[in-house]
Amino acid sequence: MQYKNFDETNIFNKLKSHASGSFNFREKLDAKRVEKCVVPMGAGFKYSWAAKAVDDTCVSLLQELSDEQQLILKYKALLDGEMMNTGEKRKVLHHLLRGEQGNPVVKDGKNIGDFYRKELDRFCEFASCVHAGKYRGSTGKEFNTVVQIGIGGSDLGPRALYIALDNWAVKEGKKRMEAKFISNVDPDDASAVTASCKLESSLFILVSKSGTTQETLANELFAKDKLVKAGLDPSKHMIAVTSQTSPLARNSAYLDSFYIDDYIGGRYSSSSAVGGCVLSLAFGPDVFREFLSGACEADKLALEKDILKNAALLDALVGVWERNFQGYPYTAILPYSQALSRFPAHLQQMDMESNGKRVSRSGEILNYQTGPVIFGEPGTNGQHSFYQLLHQGTGVIPLQFIGFTESQKNDDVSVDGSVSQKKLCANLAAQIAAFAKGQDDSDKNKDFPGGRPSSLIFGKKLTPAALGSLLAHYENKVMFQGFIWNVNSFDQEGVQLGKKLTKKVLSGDYGDGALKAFSRMLGLCP
């Protein structure tokens, strides 16, 4: 296997010259192209790239890119446990949480897949016991609320997934507990969430891999303080999700502890106990296992070498095409589903923290652009907000739509001859066409240039398996892009300097420069 910077590949300049003669998909987009440009994803999803500025030659070049940068080979190496997180010298094993696609991964004679499966069984069993009333709060009340305390990957993913399945679970009779989340070190966050809970029947999950996350530990003590003041025993109301070597492991301050290891990065930890405890408690372990099976299906499909049969790979390649050769510095994620309201925030983390890098995996400064800015809000809301700029702004912003033919609750009403779900989908179809085809008008204020590229991920209904497949799609897309750009997508050295300076401020050691002046401004020192 070979690791090359993107601009050192043979294909780089070929793509560059192809970009100069741009494909006019505004003209070319017809019914035939829409029908042709579809790739099956896992769990019934499909990926449509018809409305992307990608012609047949471009597809061939992108296939060449995939082959030259050995994307599938690198994916397989990752699955087999190669040390892909080079900076931190760690394996990258979040796929193993949902199935064994490669060879068994063994370290120090221990099968790591067995370890993950054992923890999965353990927290599923724990959730079942909670639901059966075998664990109860310190006054004997059954738990009906679960509160996750975590930040970053321990918050955004699990929160987005919980919101995504909440309506579905209610409809299917699978809702077991209400879930809430505390993340920000802003005391107003912890105060509001704890005040909204009946503490007697609340179970807290403390999530920190290292056991040293400043915000999370502060919020743990915040919650414990509330429990104690309510006359409750915190150790009966709290479990920990952490690594086996952290101070939170096997600690009598917690009812139980569930483990991940260094091979599960925070932003990729939704499939582990980090997402699994809260989702199993909220919806039951079977729902979480369905979620994992959907993710596993997408992981399998991502092994396909032919880019027209591998949605995650194609999505990654199209993104690189847009980023490096069409020069677009951002991508908007636009789910036509209120259930996915926080999914863009999770993807923003997953993508920007993974590929927002300016050095190669071996530490050289790169001469090309890497990860774009990711943002998004659900449609149709966004249509009444920032879509103005997307349609008629001076820059072109690549779009990715997500849609479903059926709602989750099937609680709908017909107005003017159509139910709301139909209106939702009609808006989605209309937007893709409007962005691509535009509309000529002699009044330039009413003229739509069109030629604004979008892709569409669509499925029947947002079920646990569909959600798992969707999450894995993006994880794999980001991974492939990282391979293309030759960056380490699995570390995050960019968060360290802020942490270091925060410690300095809190210890009073801020020198007499700008840091001190800003600290003074914010009331931290006289």
Next chain:
Amino acid sequence: MQYKNFDETNIFNKLKSHASGSFNFREKLDAKRVEKCVVPMGAGFKYSWAAKAVDDTCVSLLQELSDEQQLILKYKALLDGEMMNTGEKRKVLHHLLRGEQGNPVVKDGKNIGDFYRKELDRFCEFASCVHAGKYRGSTGKEFNTVVQIGIGGSDLGPRALYIALDNWAVKEGKKRMEAKFISNVDPDDASAVTASCKLESSLFILVSKSGTTQETLANELFAKDKLVKAGLDPSKHMIAVTSQTSPLARNSAYLDSFYIDDYIGGRYSSSSAVGGCVLSLAFGPDVFREFLSGACEADKLALEKDILKNAALLDALVGVWERNFQGYPYTAILPYSQALSRFPAHLQQMDMESNGKRVSRSGEILNYQTGPVIFGEPGTNGQHSFYQLLHQGTGVIPLQFIGFTESQKNDDVSVDGSVSQKKLCANLAAQIAAFAKGQDDSDKNKDFPGGRPSSLIFGKKLTPAALGSLLAHYENKVMFQGFIWNVNSFDQEGVQLGKKLTKKVLSGDYGDGALKAFSRMLGLCP
């Protein structure tokens, strides 16, 4: 008064040449600069631009720009009721909702300020009557929940403001009713919100200026259906906020109607009955009036000609400097306050819908960049998410931080020698310094280039007046930028094409091209 495209001004090329010799604020940022570069805003806020790549010469040039494009003169003309929304031939009067800064605005012999004040008094009185139990649901129960049905400007602003003041109101004993919001035409949204309410004690606010918004009317019927099925009389559970000429006005289907007019754009309507009804019901009319007074204070300060005394103006100019001469296509808004969790989404709308334009106010295609992409999430959460890219990505993203020295609830806990609010502010100070100053490291993966510009808006506490001032700051900033770019910041023709095509799809009139093929894909036709 003169309207010139930005690239036709004398100052344009001067700024362009100044940009080529860039100011190294990484080196220049010291305590002195931090202390010097502060501009007072309304309601106790201050704006710090020390960590922006703006030197003294640049300040002079930006002052020249402000003068040449007659920014203050145009603002005054707007206040005096000139027709600033040229495309739709409308005045732009949202400032008048919070105070009379200019000459009285009269149309057809009617004083429009009087009309706004009368509506303000009416909905304040209505809220007081609801709180006093004079209006009750159809079974005689007092109202304790208010549900706003609206989308875009009728949703994002009011929702962001409600969330921003909720903790403060609880702490101050001002919380009168719980507020909820239905916006998306996704039926799962309306279903989940209505299911979470006790309908007997819920009052719905239907918000649509035109009375024809597809999503809002669908959600109105959704809610009415639920009310009827619960044996309740919808006309006793619903008020309307609309224009006097809409089908919703003076309609016996509503308990009462409150009015705005065509001079209040959706994204600028938070200060009108659109935001006022729900906020007055939730927190009491006095809180909403305090909010207006804070906004009024910021509006007054925005009249100052000296850019070093006018925070909204300076913020606007720095933004244009970064957009047009430093080439940054985006800006991140990063409030260190969980209360402002949805404020970036509102600003995203306000900014991108206002200035995401490619034609001048007189309809010519422009040859320079206009409004940037706006995105953001609260810190410290974002630090554990997309900040990696902000610190070490290949692109530079201008930042705007917002911070407060005090929390809203003052419910806090001390861990490791500091309370959470102090940790929050320490993180904020540390981030500004980290972005600006960077950190050299021979390991390039741990090297921070620095020189990444940010500004800071800071105040003591997020009170209603502070929030009003903050909102008005951004409204005025966006207005000034629109004047500089010579666009009409007050229309949104870019939303029309999607609406038109949606209607076609719903009526089956989608031709046989891409629109039909996408519609088929989404299950809308066989």
